[in-house]
Amino acid sequence: MKELLIATKNKGKVRELADLLKPFDIKVLSLLDLSSPPDIVEDGETFRVNAAKKAVAISIYTGKPVLGEDSGLEVDALGGKPGVYSARYSDPGATDERNNDKLIQELSGVAWEKRTARYRSAIAFADDDGLIDVVEGSCEGIITAERRGTNGFGYDPLFYIPQYQKTFGELPLEIKQTLSHRAEAFRKFLKLLEKYLVVTGR
Numbered sequence: 525m526k527e528l529l530i531a532t533k534n535k536g537k538v539r540e541l542a543d544l545l546k547p548f549d550i551k552v553l554s555l556l557d558l559s560s561p562p563d564i565v566e567d568g569e570t571f572r573v574n575a576a577k578k579a580v581a582i583s584i585y586t587g588k589p590v591l592g593e594d595s596g597l598e599v600d601a602l603g604g605k606p607g608v609y610s611a612r613y614s615d616p617g618a619t620d621e622r623n624n625d626k627l628i629q630e631l632s633g634v635a636w637e638k639r640t641a642r643y644r645s646a647i648a649f650a651d652d653d654g655l656i657d658v659v660e661g662s663c664e665g666i667i668t669a670e671r672r673g674t675n676g677f678g679y680d681p682l683f684y685i686p687q688y689q690k691t692f693g694e695l696p697l698e699i700k701q702t703l704s705h706r707a708e709a710f711r712k713f714l715k716l717l718e719k720y721l722v723v724t725g726r
């Protein structure tokens with residue numbers, strides 16, 4: 525397999541997934557490289573369903589093997605919100621900036637020990653024969669009261685990793701790539717990919 529298409533328009537995801545795929549001899553493309561990819565309605569109730577929708581829709585459209593990823597943040601004090609709505613938490617046209625402002629506001633006054641949260645990622649793999657499988661990863665953290673650091677994307681400046689006493693906004697990409705929800709799902713995806721390459725002979 526010479527090419528893997530990643531069914532996302534999120535530059536932060538493309539950067540991390542392309543970096544994880546660097547050791548392999550695979551050209552990485554994303555929806556940012558296609559001129560008018562179809563819109564995918566992310567109306568699934570789980571990360572798994574939305575990831576599968578992305579992978580299958582883009583695989584049907586291109587006829588290529590596709591990785592679809594759906595992810596988000598579950599905050600315990602908010603009953604698991606924003607969850608599958610993480611990208612559009614503040615409003616339908618949300619930005620990372622406004623999403624972070626809303627999260628800070630919703631958690632104002634909540635004690636440190638009650639600010640527990642986790643990122644979740646589901647990675648789906650599909651080709652022109654349909655869905656191959658979906659795998660998942662998660663990463664535990666604590667939501668800070670203020671932004672710290674400018675690395676990463678999304679909620680990273682607010683996502684504190686106790687082991688390092690730093691947020692993903694402060695930690696370098698190399699560390700995030702060993703700990704993150706996406707990295708964990710990606711390690712499972714690699715096993716699917718290995719099997720796929722053997723079975724299909726691509």
Ligand code: ITT
Nearest residue numbers: 532533534593594595596597610611677678679680
């Ligand atoms: P695509 O659907 O095109 O992949 P998206 O940004 O809409 O892009 P999702 O629907 O999966 O992707 O939403 C994921 C949101 O969850 C993302 O926009 C961030 O706000 C948040 N998120 C997920 N993983 C994250 C990470 O590693 N760091 C920070 N925020 C993350």
